[in-house]
Amino acid sequence: MTATSERVAWLRSQIALHNNAYFVHDSPLIPDADYDELVRELRRLERADPSLVVPTSPSQTVGATPDSAFQPIRHSEAMLSLDNVFDESELRTWADRVARGLDLDAQSIAFAVEPKIDGLALSIHYDDGVLTWAATRGDGQTGEDVTANVRTVASVPPSIGRVAGGLDVRGEVFLEKDAFLGLNRLQRERAEREFANPRNAAAGSLRQKNPAVTAERALSFLAYQVVDPSNELGVTSQGALLARLAQVGFLVAADARVVVGVDAMVERSSWFESHRHDLSFDVDGVVIKVDEFSQRAQLGSTSRAPRWAIARKFPPEERTTRLLAIEVSIGRTGRATPYAVLEPVVVAGSTVSLATLHNADQVALKDVRPGDQVVVRKAGDVIPEVVGAVIDPAAARGAPWTFPSSCPDCGGALVRLGDERDIYCVNPNCPAQLLQQIVHFASRGALDIEGLGEQRAAQLIEAGLVSDVADLFGLDVARLEELEGLGTVSATALLAALERAKAQPLSRLLVALGIRHVGPVAARALAGWFRTYEEMVEAPLGELEAVDGVGPVIAASVFHFVRSPEVVERMTRLAGAGLTLVEPSSDELDQTLRGRAVVVTGAVPGFTRDEAEAAIVARGGTSPGTVSAKTYCVVVGEAPGASKLAKARTLAVTLVGADEFETLLSTGSWRTTIA
Ligand code: IVH
Numbered sequence: 001m002t003a004t005s006e007r008v009a010w011l012r013s014q015i016a017l018h019n020n021a022y023f024v025h026d027s028p029l030i031p032d033a034d035y036d037e038l039v040r041e042l043r044r045l046e047r048a049d050p051s052l053v054v055p056t057s058p059s060q061t062v063g064a065t066p067d068s069a070f071q072p073i074r075h076s077e078a079m080l081s082l083d084n085v086f087d088e089s090e091l092r093t094w095a096d097r098v099a100r101g102l103d104l105d106a107q108s109i110a111f112a113v114e115p116k117i118d119g120l121a122l123s124i125h126y127d128d129g130v131l132t133w134a135a136t137r138g139d140g141q142t143g144e145d146v147t148a149n150v151r152t153v154a155s156v157p158p159s160i161g162r163v164a165g166g167l168d169v170r171g172e173v174f175l176e177k178d179a180f181l182g183l184n185r186l187q188r189e190r191a192e193r194e195f196a197n198p199r200n201a202a203a204g205s206l207r208q209k210n211p212a213v214t215a216e217r218a219l220s221f222l223a224y225q226v227v228d229p230s231n232e233l234g235v236t237s238q239g240a241l242l243a244r245l246a247q248v249g250f251l252v253a254a255d256a257r258v259v260v261g262v263d264a265m266v267e268r269s270s271w272f273e274s275h276r277h278d279l280s281f282d283v284d285g286v287v288i289k290v291d292e293f294s295q296r297a298q299l300g301s302t303s304r305a306p307r308w309a310i311a312r313k314f315p316p317e318e319r320t321t322r323l324l325a326i327e328v329s330i331g332r333t334g335r336a337t338p339y340a341v342l343e344p345v346v347v348a349g350s351t352v353s354l355a356t357l358h359n360a361d362q363v364a365l366k367d368v369r370p371g372d373q374v375v376v377r378k379a380g381d382v383i384p385e386v387v388g389a390v391i392d393p394a395a396a397r398g399a400p401w402t403f404p405s406s407c408p409d410c411g412g413a414l415v416r417l418g419d420e421r422d423i424y425c426v427n428p429n430c431p432a433q434l435l436q437q438i439v440h441f442a443s444r445g446a447l448d449i450e451g452l453g454e455q456r457a458a459q460l461i462e463a464g465l466v467s468d469v470a471d472l473f474g475l476d477v478a479r480l481e482e483l484e485g486l487g488t489v490s491a492t493a494l495l496a497a498l499e500r501a502k503a504q505p506l507s508r509l510l511v512a513l514g515i516r517h518v519g520p521v522a523a524r525a526l527a528g529w530f531r532t533y534e535e536m537v538e539a540p541l542g543e544l545e546a547v548d549g550v551g552p553v554i555a556a557s558v559f560h561f562v563r564s565p566e567v568v569e570r571m572t573r574l575a576g577a578g579l580t581l582v583e584p585s586s587d588e589l590d591q592t593l594r595g596r597a598v599v600v601t602g603a604v605p606g607f608t609r610d611e612a613e614a615a616i617v618a619r620g621g622t623s624p625g626t627v628s629a630k631t632y633c634v635v636v637g638e639a640p641g642a643s644k645l646a647k648a649r650t651l652a653v654t655l656v657g658a659d660e661f662e663t664l665l666s667t668g669s670w671r672t673t674i675a
Contacts, residue, residue, distance in 0.1 A: 004045060008052050011042040015058040023064035023137075026203035028196070030390060031375055032284060033316025036084065060303055062140030070144030070207070073135040075123055076168055077227045080140060081304055082287060082311040088266055091288070094310045095262040098290060101299045101307065107261040110291035112238035113268040114256040116311050117222055118199045118282040119174030120206065122146070124156060124221075129163040131156070136207070140304075149206055152215035155222075157249035163232045169250065171223035175202045176280045179218040198282045220281075223250035237291045255279070258291050269312050276314060277379065278642050285313040320390055321345035323374045326357065326401050328408055332436035332514055334424040336414050338363050338403070340374070340386045347378040355384040360403045361421055371398040407432070428566070431461055434468075437514060441469045444659055445520055445606055446512035447501040448666075451494045459483050469512075470570045472498060473577035506533055506583040508662075509574075513567075516557045520606030525549035526558065527583035533571065534581070537562045586618040592668030593621030597630055601644040602637030604658040615665055627653055635661055636674055 001009070018035050022028045028035070039058065046053045053060070062081045085091045099106035121137040134150035135143035150156055153173070160169075175183065180198040183205075187194045195201035205217035223245045226233060233248075235241045239258035246252045255275075259268050269286045276283050290296050290308040299307040322343040328336045338357040345352055355376050357363050368374050368389045378384040391397070403423060407414055412427030425433065438457040442449035452472075460466040465479060475498070480491035504512075507527035511520050518526070529547045530536040536544075536558070544555035561567055575581060598621050604612045612635075613623040627634055627647040634648045637658040648655055655674040656664060664670055 004049065005052060008042065008045050011038055011045070012058055014038055015042065016064075019058065019064040026200050026207065028200070030320060031316060031318035033313075033318060034320050036086075036313065036316075055303075062304055063137050065139050069209070070136075070146065072138070072142045073133060073145045074142050075135065075140070076125070076166070078140050079121060079123055079137040079143070079170065080301060080306055082309055083305045084285075084311045084313050086313050088270075091266060091269065091310065091312050092262060094288075095265065098299065098308065099262075102290075102295055107263065109262070109295070110237070110239075110258055110260050111262075111265040112242075112256060112258050112289045112291045113265060113272070114224060114287045114289070115253050115272055115279060115281075115283045116285040116287045116313075117172040117174050117253075118197075118284045119172040119222075120199070120203045121170065122150065122173045122206075122221065123168045123170045123227075124150060125166065125168050126160055126163065127166050129161050130159045144207070146206055148211040149208055149214040150221075152211050153219045153221050155220045155251040160248040163248070165230055165232055167229075167232055168227040169223050169245065170225040170227065171221055171250070173202050173206050173219055173221050174198060174281050175205070175217070175219060177282065178280070179220075183217060220251060222281075223252055224256075224287075236293050238289050238293075239291055273314050275642060278639070283314070285311050287311050315346075315349040317348045317379045318375055318377045318387065319345045319347045320373050320375050321352075323368055323370055323372045323386070323389075325370050326363065326368070328404055328414075330407060330409055330425050330430060330432035330436070332433055332440050333516065334426060334430065334433050336403075336407070336423045336425060340368070340376075342374070342376060342386075345376060347376055347384060350378070352376055352378060352384045355386050357386055359422055360416075363401055363403075367400065369398045369401055429467075434461055434466075438466065438469055438472070440514050441472075441512045442501075443512075444662055445508075447504050447508055448662065449494075449501045450497045451490060452497065456486075456494070459486075468566075468570060468573075470573035470577065473502070473574070473579075502577065502579045504580075506531070506581055509533070509579065509581065513561075515561045517554045518558060521608065521611070522550055522554050524611070530583075531585070532582050533575075537571075589618050590666070590668075591620035592665065593619040593632070596621045596632035596668070597624050597628075598622070598633055598635060598664070599624060599627050599631050599644065599648075600635045600637065602640035602658070604635060604637040604661050607661070612661070619665055619668070627651065629653075633664070633670070635664065 015038050018029060018038070042057070043059050046057065046059055062079065085094055095106045099109060102109065122134060123137070123143065124134040125132050131151070133145060133147045135145055137143050151158065175198045177198060180195070180201050183201055184194045195204060202219060205214055205219055208214045224242070226241060233241065233244050235244050242252045242256055255272070257268050259265050265288055269288060272283065272286045288310050290299065296306070296308040301307060323340050324343060325341040326338055327341055328338050330336055338360065340355045340357055342353050342355060357368070366386065366388045368386055372389040373392070374389050375387040376384055377387050403414070405414055406412065407425035407427065407430060409432035410425065410427050410430040412425055412430060414423050414425055416423050435454065435457055438452070438460070439454050441447055442452035463483060465475060466472060475495065477488065477491045477495065480486055480494065481488060505527065507520070507524045510518060510523035510527060525547055526536060530539065541555055541559050544550060544558055545552055593616055598616045600612050600623060607615065616623045627644050629651050631648070631653045633654040633656050634644060635658060636645065636655050645655070656670045657672070657674055660670040660672065
């Protein structure tokens with residue numbers, strides 16, 4: 001055997017193994033993206049040397065041989081798979097091939113663009129409009145009889161009206177994200193195994209021996225195809241088909257669109273990519289189909305997939321890589337958080353080399369050890385995390401990781417406090433804690449001191465200029481200039497930013513101090529009630545508890561915090577440095593937004609919806625519920641409304657991130673916008 005044919009044989013055996021795990025046992029061993037990589041390599045080798053291709057190669061077949069636990073059902077017409085492309089240029093190459101096959105200009109072809117739901121394929125057979133059987137895809141020719149289970153799925157109509165003859169409706173069985181979370185909550189309560197993702201949960205739920213179990217699983221079915229040999233439904237295009245399927249009672253993708261021309265098609269497919277997290281179900285890509293059925297017939301299919309459709313896969317949100325080491329970082333409260341140092345890997349479009357491991361219990365639970373292959377996940381804007389280890393039973397593993405007993409920065413003891421699940425460095429003089437305290441003190445939601453980031457703060461500590469946040473206000477140009485990379489201009493700018501910070505309202509200072517349990521909402525409640533720091537310090541515990549929005553936990557935390565000797569000293573120094581320590585009442589606020597309409601969509605961290613609106617109104621603005629050409633700007637929070645964003649983009653209204661909200665309130669403007 002040559003090296004190539006050996007590699008091909010190995011790839012085929014790996015792919016067969018993973019097909020079996022995924023399709024038969026609903027329990028994949030590796031992320032989809034790693035699997036796609038194996039298939040891509042196999043295809044590349046087969047393309048380079050077509051003599052290697054055999055009909056049983058996974059590049060030529062579909063799915064996996066069905067499980068014998070279910071009765072086999074032969075499909076009336078093969079259930080094919082889809083070929084994949086991974087970026088825009090591959091997508092355009094596919095469209096060009098389609099255009100050549102049809103002898104048309106790619107800009108004149110109509111394409112249907114649909115979400116690629118991450119579920120499992122199902123074919124439902126109707127005779128004279130009545131559901132008679134339903135089967136999984138299986139190997140494409142023969143599937144598993146899951147009729148009894150499918151009858152329990154609410155979005156599968158038991159009859160579709162007066163439609164003569166036999167036809168199959170095909171689509172995807174899936175669980176909405178909320179249903180998935182609910183199911184896993186229930187599994188946890190019942191001390192049963194949780195599902196890794198909605199796809200596995202849907203597959204496991206459909207392939208149940210007992211239909212009663214399927215019935216309690218809130219499965220959905222989304223229809224996207226029919227096998228209708230005598231065209232009983234009377235449609236000739238995908239767009240018309242989806243409309244007809246909806247009419248007879250099926251769920252179809254609300255965001256599916258028919259567009260004309262390759263550019264519009266590419267644009268719509270990118271729309272799905274940027275909105276993938278806004279959908280109520282998991283998608284791993286988009287499916288693009290030639291809209292006209294007559295054109296599809298012209299193009300035909302291979303043994304594995306139609307030539308008239310393609311799946312554009314989104315950048316993977318999960319990949320495997322090697323765990324090089326586990327290290328610990330110290331936060332501003334001294335909390336020690338373990339994190340993974342990884343061999344760099346591209347996940348969701350960016351290179352990841354560090355990922356959080358949350359806490360000691362999580363490391364133990366996941367049992368990840370330096371040297372392991374691990375799965376890394378990064379969804380949307382969230383911090384990358386290590387999901388778990390991929391264990392090769394044949395390979396030796398390193399020893400389980402143990403939490404260090406001393407702080408990596410100051411060498412002090414790391415201790416687990418009482419019933420806390422977290423571990424802390426309890427040395428009050430730990431430089432790592434001080435660094436994070438300064439970074440937090442200067443951050444946007446706190447005193448917003450421009451030019452004082454982590455690097456600068458580290459320099460100040462290193463040079464011995466700052467050992468408490470109060471020292472910041474004693475800095476001068478001469479001393480700052482001595483720091484590397486800090487000329488007169490930036491030194492002066494930093495001092496000006498510090499000067500401005502002195503006038504920040506009390507609520508922002510309370511956030512900056514990093515009092516346990518006191519976030520922006522509680523800080524505003526306290527500052528709004530007491531107006532001055534002095535009043536707050538003098539308040540008895542009962543009065544703190546009585547403040548609207550402040551419960552006993554926050555009250556106790558504040559009560560003890562303000563009495564600790566370091567804090568008393570720090571506050572005396574801050575007051576001496578000229579910090580105002582008062583909360584202006586709303587009639588004293590600068591009318592930075594006078595006459596301006598600011599629309600808020602999604603959640604703004606640190607503000608309830610009412611508070612965000614009130615804050616805008618208190619600065620003279622209005623906060624309407626809809627976007628118009630007169631809108632000054634749209635503040636985009638977490639889980640924003642798709643229609644507001646679309647409207648703002650159409651009307652060219654400025655979009656600003658929620659992290660700009662405080663700046664918007666205090667200055668009436670912003671530093672950065674969202675494209
Ligand atoms: S059309 C003959 N449309 O993705 C073509 N498939 O990776 C039939 N899928 O086997 C497929 N969403 O299980 C089509 N809107 C969609 C889809 C979709 C998800 C699944 C389907 C298919 C697999 C291919």
